[in-house]
Amino acid sequence: MRKAALLVAYALVAALPTGCGDDAKGKPVSYQLTAKQNYDKGLAELKDENFIEAIKYFSFVKTRFPFSRFAPLAELRIADTHLARGRYVEAIDAYRQFIRFHPTHEFVDNGYASYKICESYYKQIPDDWFLSPPASEKDQSAAKDALREYDQFISKYPGTRYAKEARQQRQECLRRLIDAELYVARFYLGRNQPKGTALRLRYILENYPGTGNEPDILLLLGQTYLQMEQLDRARAAFERLMTEHPGEFHARRAKLYLDYIARRYGKSDAGRQGS
DSSP states (O other): OHHHHHHHHHHHHHHSOOSSSTTSSSOOOOOOSSHHHHHHHHHHHHHTTOHHHHHHHHHHHHHHOTTSTHHHHHHHHHHHHHHHTTOHHHHHHHHHHHHHHOTTSHHHHTSHHHHHHHHHHHTTSOOOOTTSOOGGGSOOHHHHHHHHHHHHHHHHOTTSTTHHHHHHHHHHHHHHHHHHHHHHHHHHHHTTOHHHHHHHHHHHHHHSOSSSOHHHHHHHHHHHHHHTTOHHHHHHHHHHHHHHOTTSHHHHHHHHHHHHHHHHHTTTTTTOOOO
16 A cells, blocks of 8 residues: 555656756646556657657656666657657657667567658658749758668668568659759750760769669760760660660650761761760
8 A cells, every 4th residue: 555655646746847847848748657658648649749748758758667668669759759740850860879779679670760760861852842943953962861771771671561661762762863863964954064964864874773764864865965976975875775675765766866876977977975
């Protein structure tokens, strides 16, 4: 009886304001007697998108029940809460810390924490919005970071339940990066700087293979080299397009360009190259 009374008193004291600004934001919370009860309260608040209250409960579990099995789970849910409220940098730091301090935890072993790091970067990739410039014109640092994390994740956790979605999101990262590179390439072409266009297009082909954009890129690369009168390189781009993507509409266009080069320049001038 005395132990039960002490527990009740402890809970009542814990529920009082601490004087440290704990209840400065959000609604008041009522802490419970056990780690599980407080953890479940935090989950309920997180589900209802009451993020401040959720963090209060999870932090309480971490502080007051540090040796409970719910303490590391509370750490993980704090990271989940940061992610859910759009605090992506804090989420990434929290997930990394969880992995560092709990390397054998089930939510590390099954790839959950690492996948959530990927997702935190992914959600920072700029979107198209009708009142702002297209996403392809914006900084793509988040897409590059996300691609790096997805590559690491897929390599380490290829058979987990999160792998399929990770691969799909990785493809979207690639698409965003390629769109941005193509925007710059076309910008150079529109400013009569075909050399800059060619460099960008070659960069895409070398660094982002297998994305499905190769026919567009090879056709534009061949056209750019043709504009520069680098005939061997133009031929090589068009021939590669026809060889690697024979069923594409662009392959038929490439054949027309090759016929044009043969009629206009013949074989004698094909060796002209630029720097």
